[in-house]
Amino acid sequence: MKKLYYLLCILVLHCFLFPAALAQGTEKALVPLPSVDDFSKGEDGWSLGLGLGIEYETAYEGSDEFxxxxxPAGSLQWRNGDNVFxxxxxxxGWRGVRANTWLFETLLGFDEGRKESDSDDGRLFGLGDQDEGAELVLQARRAFDPDWRYWLVGRVVISGxxxxxxxxxxxxxGDKSDGTGSELNFVLVVHDSDYANKGFGVDSAQAAASGLNETRLSGGLRxxxxxxNLRHYVNQNWQIYGEALFEYFSSEVRDSPIARSKYEAEIGVGFIYLF
Structure with a gap:
C-alpha cells in the first residue's frame, strides 16, 4: 500500500514539475481558484465533468490508521452569468460572485457518519455506528482584489x-483565469459541544461497552x-487535480481517547473529463 502511495506522489510531481507537457485552458472561470469546480469554460448553460480520485487518508477523525x-469526482453544473447551480x-448547491471580490456558496449535503468497522484495529469497538445525516454548508470568500491573489474565507456547517x-x-x-494553478489556505476550525462530542466524545453507555474513559468535550477551538489545492488542464477536456490537507487538533480534542493521533492528514489526486 505504501509503495502505491509513493508511486502516486511521484506521478503528481512529474506532472507538475514538467508543465510544458500540459496544455492550459484559456477560459475564464467563475473565480480563478483551483478549489472551486467550474466546468463551464466561461459559457452559460449546462456543463458536466466526471472522473475519479484516489485518496490516502486517516480512517476516521482522530485515527492513526491510514x-x-x-x-468519484466532478459534478453537473448550470451557469447563468455569475451564478452556478x-x-x-x-x-x-449554488455559488455566485458579487462585485468581483465576493464568492458566496450554499449547499445541502450529507455527512457519512462513522462506523465501528472504520477501524481495522478495533479502536471503535463498543462506540456504535453513527448514521449518515444531512448538513447545510454556508460559505463566503472575500478577495482583496479582483485577481483573487489573497482572500479571507468563512464557512459554517449546520447539522442535527x-x-x-x-x-x-x-x-x-499562477496567472491563469481558468481555475488552474494552485492555492494554499491557512484555517482555524471551531465547533460547538454537540459537534465535538459526536466525533470525540464518549458517553456512559459507550464507555461501558468500549472500555474507554467517559469523555465530554465543551466545544471551542477544534x-x-x-x-x-492544485488543478491543471492536460488538454481541452481532461483535468488533473490534487489536494493535501493537514489538521492539528486542539489540546481538548487530543485528550479524547478516540483521538489516537494529534493530527488528521489527507492527500489525493484524480482526473476529471469535461464533456
Missing part, C-alpha cells in the same frame, strides 16, 4: 448533530490546519 480510497454526488465553523486566509499561485 488507507487508500477511490472516490451544481449537483455533485450527494451535494446540491451540532455546528462547525471555519475561518481562514488563502493565497493563489484545530488549525493547512489545505493545498
Amino acid at each position: 488507507g487508500l480510497e477511490i472516490e 451544481f449537483f455533485a454526488g450527494e451535494a446540491l 448533530d451540532g455546528n462547525l465553523g471555519l475561518f481562514g486566509l488563502g493565497r493563489r499561485f 484545530s488549525i490546519g493547512l489545505d493545498y
Whole structure:
C-alpha cells in the first residue's frame, strides 16, 4: 500500500514539475481558484465533468490508521452569468460572485457518519455506528482584489448533530483565469459541544461497552490546519487535480481517547473529463 502511495506522489510531481507537457485552458472561470469546480469554460448553460480520485487518508477523525480510497469526482453544473447551480454526488448547491471580490456558496449535503468497522484495529469497538445525516454548508470568500491573489474565507456547517465553523486566509499561485494553478489556505476550525462530542466524545453507555474513559468535550477551538489545492488542464477536456490537507487538533480534542493521533492528514489526486 505504501509503495502505491509513493508511486502516486511521484506521478503528481512529474506532472507538475514538467508543465510544458500540459496544455492550459484559456477560459475564464467563475473565480480563478483551483478549489472551486467550474466546468463551464466561461459559457452559460449546462456543463458536466466526471472522473475519479484516489485518496490516502486517516480512517476516521482522530485515527492513526491510514488507507487508500477511490472516490468519484466532478459534478453537473448550470451557469447563468455569475451564478452556478451544481449537483455533485450527494451535494446540491449554488455559488455566485458579487462585485468581483465576493464568492458566496450554499449547499445541502450529507455527512457519512462513522462506523465501528472504520477501524481495522478495533479502536471503535463498543462506540456504535453513527448514521449518515444531512448538513447545510454556508460559505463566503472575500478577495482583496479582483485577481483573487489573497482572500479571507468563512464557512459554517449546520447539522442535527451540532455546528462547525471555519475561518481562514488563502493565497493563489499562477496567472491563469481558468481555475488552474494552485492555492494554499491557512484555517482555524471551531465547533460547538454537540459537534465535538459526536466525533470525540464518549458517553456512559459507550464507555461501558468500549472500555474507554467517559469523555465530554465543551466545544471551542477544534484545530488549525493547512489545505493545498492544485488543478491543471492536460488538454481541452481532461483535468488533473490534487489536494493535501493537514489538521492539528486542539489540546481538548487530543485528550479524547478516540483521538489516537494529534493530527488528521489527507492527500489525493484524480482526473476529471469535461464533456
